[in-house]
Amino acid sequence: DTAVSQTPKYLVTQMGNDKSIKCEQNLGHDTMYWYKQDSKKFLKIMFSYNNKELIINETVPNRFSPKSPDKAHLNLHINSLELGDSAVYFCASSQDGVSGNTIYFGEGSWLTVV
Amino acid sequence: KNEVEQSPQNLTAQEGEFITINCSYSVGISALHWLQQHPGGGIVSLFMLSSGKKKHGRLIATINIQEKHSSLHITASHPRDSAVYICAVVEYGNKLVFGAGTILRVKS
Numbered sequence: 001d002t003a004v005s006q007t008p009k010y011l012v013t014q015m016g017n018d019k020s021i022k023c024e025q026n027l028g029h030d031t032m033y034w035y036k037q038d039s040k041k042f043l044k045i046m047f048s049y050n051n052k053e054l055i056i057n058e059t060v061p062n063r064f065s066p067k068s069p070d071k072a073h074l075n076l077h078i079n080s081l082e083l084g085d086s087a088v089y090f091c092a093s094s095q096d097g098v099s100g101n102t103i104y105f106g107e108g109s110w111l112t113v114v
Numbered sequence: 115k116n117e118v119e120q121s122p123q124n125l126t127a128q129e130g131e132f133i134t135i136n137c138s139y140s141v142g143i144s145a146l147h148w149l150q151q152h153p154g155g156g157i158v159s160l161f162m163l164s165s166g167k168k169k170h171g172r173l174i175a176t177i178n179i180q181e182k183h184s185s186l187h188i189t190a191s192h193p194r195d196s197a198v199y200i201c202a203v204v205e206y207g208n209k210l211v212f213g214a215g216t217i218l219r220v221k222s
Contacts, residue, residue: 043200
């Protein structure tokens with residue numbers, strides 16, 4: 001069983017479309033995250049949720065909207081996709097925050113906007 | 115200038131060599147993570163530390179909070195250690211800030 005699973009793994013879509021990436025963790029963790037890895041392989045936090053509540057919201061265009069229906073799921077919806085949104089998006093989870101806890105990452109979702 | 119600096123950016127080693135990857139940071143932190151990203155893209159947590167030293171198999175991680183510096187050591191390196199090693203610090207506010215990564219290639 002994969003601890004943190006995200007779907008789809010690969011997504012190719014046209015500019016202007018709306019798409020979602022889903023994430024689920026079966027570790028019983030309270031905190032979930034979305035990270036973006038750009039073309040230079042640099043990782044950056046986008047959002048963090050603790051028990052369904054948004055606790056970190058970095059400077060991300062409001063076309064990106066996270067949704068956490070329960071503490072095991074954190075989905076990322078992206079409206080009006082742009083070329084610059086092409087990246088790898090990683091979902092992750094930890095027991096309670098990143099200080100003092102191991103982080104478990106999903107395998108990544110490769111998004112290509114054409 | 116990035117808040118988290120790693121060196122070297124690229125490292126090629128012969129199998130069996132002792133490897134050190136360094137991480138320096140400029141902000142106050144509550145913890146530091148070392149991560150490994152394999153060529154396939156998956157990211158695995160190696161260590162989380164807030165003081166001292168941790169060891170797991172052939173990997174050793176150290177941190178000096180006063181000097182704002184951490185090192186990751188690999189003993190008896192092996193081609194399967196080839197990966198990108200990423201240092202990430204936990205800023206107050208529970209936010210992870212990542213270094214740019216060190217690309218390690220171990221040749222047999």
